[in-house]
Amino acid sequence: MASVIWLRRDAPLKPALGDTCNGCGVCCASEPCPVARAYLWQFRGSCKALEWDDHGKRYRCGLLLHPRLFLLWLPARFENWFLQRVSRKIAAGIGCDSSFEAESVDTSA
Ligand code: SF4
Numbered sequence: 001m002a003s004v005i006w007l008r009r010d011a012p013l014k015p016a017l018g019d020t021c022n023g024c025g026v027c028c029a030s031e032p033c034p035v036a037r038a039y040l041w042q043f044r045g046s047c048k049a050l051e052w053d054d055h056g057k058r059y060r061c062g063l064l065l066h067p068r069l070f071l072l073w074l075p076a077r078f079e080n081w082f083l084q085r086v087s088r089k090i091a092a093g094i095g096c097d098s099s100f101e102a103e104s105v106d107t108s109a
Pocket residue numbers: 014015020021022023024025026027028059095096097098
């Protein structure tokens with residue numbers, strides 16, 4: 001089923017499944033990952049932790065960048081433990097694991 005997601009015009013195009021993740025944001029804008037479901041209690045829509053990195057011109061996971069911004073209950077001393085735990089679940093730094101097919105639509109007209 002087709003659905004509409006909103007991403008920045010200058011975001012990179014989604015690579016093929018298994019290719020290097022380029023931070024296109026398609027996966028996280030389509031639905032929250034298991035980590036977002038478990039820790040952010042978000043079950044649909046674009047993940048609230050999805051952040052645009054203007055310098056790198058790519059989307060990043062805010063939950064990995066600054067977890068305590070989202071998880072106010074997380075003590076500072078457990079931040080590294082949390083990051084190690086969720087990095088594995090998110091498969092950060094590994095190839096694209098999203099089978100979504102993305103198509104750009106020009107909304108400027
Ligand atoms: S995992 Fe794939 S869809 Fe998700 S941000 Fe990376 S390249 Fe884009």
